Amino acid sequence: MIIGERKKVSEIAEMLAGKKKILVSGCRTCVAICMAGGEKEVSELSSALMLISDRDGLGWKMEENVVERQCEKEWVREIDDKIRNADAIVSLACGLGAQTVADMYPEKEVYPGLNTTFLGVPEEQGVWSEKCLACGECIIHTTGGICPVSRCAKSMRNGPCGGSSNGKCEVDPDTDCAWVAIYDRLKLQGRLDMMTDVIEPKDWSKSHSGGRRKIVRKDLLIQPTDSSGKEVVE
Amino acid sequence: MSSKLKILAYVCENHAVSAIRAACSSGESLPDSIQIVELPCTGRVETVHLLEAIRGGADGVVVIGCLEENCYHDAGPKLARGRVERIKEVLQDISIEPERVEMINVASVSGARIMLRLREFEKKLAEMPASPFKGAIK
Amino acid sequence: MSEQSNLEKILSSGKFAVTAEIGPPRGADPTEMIELARKIKGSADAFNLTDNQTAIVRLSSIGSAVLLMKEGIEPVIQMTCRDRNRIALQSDLLGASAIGVKNVLCLTGDHHTFGNEKSAKGVFDLDSISLLNTFKNMRDTKKQLSGEELDSAPNIYLGAAENPFATPYEYRAIRMAKKVKAGAQFIQTQAIFDLDWFERWMAEVRKMDLHEKVHILGGVIPVKSAGALRYMKNKVPGMIVPDALIGRMNRAEDKKEEGIQICIEMIERLKQIEGVHGVHIMAVMWEQIVPRLVTDSKLMPRTSV
Incomplete structure (x- = not known):
């Protein structure tokens, strides 16, 4: 899911200088599950902002x-x-939710109440970790089901770097080295031979490096559109 | 001076309330500043309840829960402590004294201790500059 | 075929090679680096010029190479994948080759969060192994990574690093084999402080016949204090420093001299290990000591082949 983290209340308050009618709008999907922008967080933020206002x-x-x-x-x-009634909308949804509102109501000022942080999973209550970079070309079948693109700080494709220390990442001793995890997994599966080949560099053109991405599913289109699936901004 | 103070206490109806009752029946009395809201468990206290209490004019808010290992509902006081800590950070961030919000854990036999802690809390609040929300309606 | 590098000639002739590291300055004035180069010139067969080591912004490796080649020094330029994508890396290789650089050490690079531009966007388009493979193909097939033909191929001797002290330990020799497959002709190892550990790794390397396919230079660092050893043990990821060595340094009266002696002993022992073809001295911030280390390890004089 999409993981987010609320901005500091003081930072949000600063963005809202001069506004009067403020709508704090959350989302019940990813950011509610990661406790950053659901119902409780919306009331908490509103209340904190009102403390400042009062x-x-x-x-x-x-x-x-x-x-x-x-x-x-x-x-x-x-x-x-x-x-329509608000002169500022603080979105506690991810960047996608905030932009949907902004694109639908171009005359309205939309303020991000949280930072969209990463694509990740809940590891335990209160802990989330990044596990996907949306790189556009999944290769985890070659790496024991563990994504080195997102879970290795250097997105290594050919095994661990020289900074892998006691199974931990050189960037953060609390983060597992993805390639140690991959090695252990492939060893368990009896497939260590997969780590002896020289792996070609990744084709980053399928990621954001290739430009903004869009998927058009012709079978799902109801109204005919041009071949680019042209967007309609309301 | 301290009689003008207002403290809102969210109190768990299990061990925490028993502790206060025990203290009262042995001759102690709750400070006048304290208004109690009983809850089935402090795990029910949300961050917004802490903020709204301050906004409503309380000089301080205290959550009085059971000892963490004694919770009837498993994790109530742990969750409450986490929320108190989170709100302390929010208050710090927006330049309001984080000490206005506290968590106290008590066993049902610790009546004297809870009274002492509450008086300490009251004293600390009395020494602070007046809350900017003093006199708010709630 | 163009002229081979001095380092390549020495290694392929079976002689024990010496390389040493020079850290370029953190500014545009190369005077001190050039003066240092004049002092230590002749004490190693080639000198590594680091590429913004530990992600600290420094005078570039290729720029330093131009300056030091004028002083008669043979450079090994280090190139990391941290700051340049495949376009820049290939372009810089062509540029380096054009000005006469003949040795390149291909590295992934220390993560930029260690350095002094922590807000940088890390590139990591390639990793050390795909970088090696890319450069090898440019040289051998005259093709760039995309498959397009180059007008002319770079002339380059390719090196890589390997760290026997990083996890997973049992993968480290296999990983070096990958580097050899990808194009590494020489290997400079991470600094060795635990020689027993290194010897166990070398035994694995020999079992795979890797020592016959690539020239291995054992890495050494002379240290001036027990504190420096403790720092490397505790703070530098992927380093193993035995407590006994720290204890020896603690007990020494003249720490600097002890550091020199420890390093010389290490070099002497590395010379005895089958499959070790040279030594790589990383005298970080203490480069002036290199001639003394090489002399006292009885590796002087260094002569061009």
């Missing part, structure tokens, strides 16, 4: 709301009146 006499009026999936127009449309 103390400093800013006169903010706070509206709270959580949509099912802020990255989908259908769900955002449900809070059309709230958005």
